[in-house]
Amino acid sequence: MxxxxxxxxxxxxxxxxxxxxxxxxxxxxxxxxxxxxxxxxxxxxxxxxxxxxxxxxxxxxxxxxxxxxxxxxxxxxxxxxxxxxxxxxxxxxxxxxxxxxxxxxxxxxxxxxxxxxxxxxxxxxxxxxxxxxxxxxxxxVDVALAVTGTITFEARAGERVSVHPLVPISFTRSTGLLYPVDGLTLAAGGLIGTSNQGLGGRVEIVPASDLPWLLILGKERLWDLVEMPVGA
Missing domain, CATH: 3.40.50.10240 (Thiamin pyrophosphokinase, catalytic domain)
Known part of the structure; x- marks a missing residue:
């Protein structure tokens, strides 16, 4: 137990x-x-x-x-x-x-x-x-969604999109980000994904595991994240 x-x-x-x-x-x-x-x-x-x-x-x-x-x-x-x-x-x-x-x-x-x-x-x-x-x-200022697995959402061009590792986590691929996280391992004390940006349109972030990480957006996106379908 x-x-x-x-x-x-x-x-x-x-x-x-x-x-x-x-x-x-x-x-x-x-x-x-x-x-x-x-x-x-x-x-x-x-x-x-x-x-x-x-x-x-x-x-x-x-x-x-x-x-x-x-x-x-x-x-x-x-x-x-x-x-x-x-x-x-x-x-x-x-x-x-x-x-x-x-x-x-x-x-x-x-x-x-x-x-x-x-x-x-x-x-x-x-x-x-x-x-x-x-x-x-x-x-x-912000809203941070704890994510396990892949997430997709819409982001404006230039919108701040931060990907923060709670534990060391690798990402398989991403789309719609100014700085792709494809093949990267993010970890405290190493690479982190603070202040990335959306390119405008659909963003998809695909980790290599179901370890939890944080998607951090501006507070104005609160209701978008609350209403986001589970598994999106």
């Missing part, structure tokens, strides 16, 4: 969402974006202190999950929504929210930026969960 399997079994419950879910952490979060997500029918779950950000936007989360050391007015929240207290300190609150939920698409807001250690922890969580669920990290 893996350590993660043990942790999952300790979860009080797993919340299943039929539509996209947004997990909100305690970092920088745009209240207007939270309200837009809610208006589009995307459920909001606070990862501990992320519940404070959701409340500050005038919204009520579907649940608040974590060790709750950063949540303000826990008793008040318990009267309004589901609060899941998980005291274990093996994982971060973001990981707790991930292993306690299921959704076809999961956005993560307020899990990167503000603190470097939280950003690195979020990337570690993405690496851990990307093989089993579709994850997008959203910050003030």
């Amino acid at each position: 893996t350590a993660q399997g043990t942790i999952v079994e300790q979860a009080l419950e797993v919340l299943a969402f039929a539509s996209p879910l947004a997990i909100v952490g305690g970092g920088v979060v745009d209240p207007a974006l939270l309200r837009e997500l809610a208006e589009r029918g995307i459920a909001l779950v606070g990862a501990d202190g992320g519940g404070n950000a959701i409340g500050a936007a005038g919204l009520t989360p579907a649940a608040i999950i974590g060790d709750l050391d950063s949540l303000v007015d826990r008793a008040g929240w318990e009267q309004r929504t589901r609060v899941i207290h998980i005291p274990e300190q093996i994982t971060t609150d973001f990981q707790k929210a991930l292993y306690c939920t299921k959704a076809p698409v999961t956005l993560a807001l307020g899990t990167t930026g503000k603190r470097l250690d939280h950003t690195l922890a979020a990337l570690s969580a993405v690496l851990q969960f990307a093989p089993s669920r579709r994850l997008l990290l959203v910050d003030e």
